[in-house]
Amino acid sequence: MNQHPIEIQIERADKAIVAEDFDTLLQIYTKDAILVIEPGRIAQGREAIRKAFESIAIYFKNGLQVRQNGMEILESGDTALALANTLISAPNLPEVERKATYVFNKDSNGTWLCSIDNSYGHEIISKNA
Amino acid sequence: MNQHPIEIQIERADKAIVAEDFDTLLQIYTKDAILVIEPGRIAQGREAIRKAFESIAIYFKNGLQVRQNGMEILESGDTALALANTLISAPNLPEVERKATYVFNKDSNGTWLCSIDNSYGHEIISKNA
Numbered sequence: 400m401n402q403h404p405i406e407i408q409i410e411r412a413d414k415a416i417v418a419e420d421f422d423t424l425l426q427i428y429t430k431d432a433i434l435v436i437e438p439g440r441i442a443q444g445r446e447a448i449r450k451a452f453e454s455i456a457i458y459f460k461n462g463l464q465v466r467q468n469g470m471e472i473l474e475s476g477d478t479a480l481a482l483a484n485t486l487i488s489a490p491n492l493p494e495v496e497r498k499a500t501y502v503f504n505k506d507s508n509g510t511w512l513c514s515i516d517n518s519y520g521h522e523i524i525s526k527n528a
Numbered sequence: 529m530n531q532h533p534i535e536i537q538i539e540r541a542d543k544a545i546v547a548e549d550f551d552t553l554l555q556i557y558t559k560d561a562i563l564v565i566e567p568g569r570i571a572q573g574r575e576a577i578r579k580a581f582e583s584i585a586i587y588f589k590n591g592l593q594v595r596q597n598g599m600e601i602l603e604s605g606d607t608a609l610a611l612a613n614t615l616i617s618a619p620n621l622p623e624v625e626r627k628a629t630y631v632f633n634k635d636s637n638g639t640w641l642c643s644i645d646n647s648y649g650h651e652i653i654s655k656n657a
Contacts, residue, residue, distance in 0.1 A: 422591050443604070469653040473641040475562045475572070478607060480631050482650050496648045500629055513633045514604040520650070521611050521627045524598040 403472050405481055405503050405511045412513070413465040419456050421449050428513050431463060435517040439525075448516075459489035468496065477505040485518055497522075532601050534610055534632050534640045541642070542594040548585050550578050557642050558633060564646040567591075574585055588618035597625065606634040626651075 402410075408427050409431035412418035413486040425445045428434075433441045434451055442451040456463060481501040498520035503511040517523065531539075537556050544551040544553035547559035554574045557563075563571045563580055571580040585592060599612040627649035632640040646652065 431605045433590065433602055435602070443600075471652045471654075473562055473564070473570075473644050473646055473652075475558065475631070476560045478631055478633055478643050480609070480629060480644045482629065482646070482653060483618065484643055484650065484653060498627070500609060500611065502604070502607055504607055514607050515602050515609045517602055517609065517611075521613065523600045523602075524611060524613060525600075 405472050405479055405501075406470060408503070409467065409470070409481065409483070409501065410509055413467070416452065416463060416465050419452075421452055423451055424452060428516070431508075433463065433515050433517075435519055435523060436439055438519055438523045461511070462490040464488045464494075479495055479503045479505075479511065487518070532603075534601050534608055534630075535599060537632070537640055537642070538596065538599070538610065538612070538630065542596070545581065545592060545594050548581075548590065550581055553581060554578055557645070558635075562644050562646075564648055564652060567648055567652045589620055589654055591619040593617045593623075608632045608634075608640065616647070 412424055412427045418466045428445055430447055431444060434448045436442055436451050442448050466486050466487050468484040470481060483499045485497045485499040486494055497518045499518040500520050501513055502515035504514045505511050541553055541556045557574055557577055560573060561577060563577045565571055565580050571577050595615050597609060597613040597615050602609045613629045614626045614628040615623055616626060626647045628647040629649050630642055631644035633643045634640050
């Protein structure tokens, strides 16, 4: 079965995160993209996202591993939602599964770029809401 | 605290669903919007979405109730992701909570319209993936 171009982008992003290749990683985000660093903390824009990933790499002892365990993509025009079971581990983090939500926009060249990267899914909803 | 315009749209949609006011409901969707009817079944476009909601209303004995129990909105330019704990019940359905995911796009008038309506969240990921 052919992979959806967004699946390929997510694979590229995961490999770039593991390799700490942030130049490649940032190419996958839109200019104004939002990254949920952790519930309640957001980075917006490529430079802020780069700094966040640099901190995340150090926090996880330069040993972060990311892989996807099932994914669905819903596409409507130039907007798409990817839902993924994302497995994350590190030397100081036993493997956890996150219900990740990624929004992509198709640019004028037809390339899908990530505009909203929220690997925490519904964990960002405050409990006292 | 001021409500986000997308929260107001979701409230309008929920009221319209309960009232079976599908004319109002369809105004909240983009032309090419996608609705997940149930895992594996999708309606695309306003007319298909109207038909789906008509069937859903009958299926739930014209007694569907929808309310939100916590919501977060992530906004990046003209695209936004709403994550909600959505409570659904009906005469023939004890209340269930779904981890709903809604994508909105801002149109040229500045109005946020729903382009992807997936109240099932990660339930749409096939288990044998």
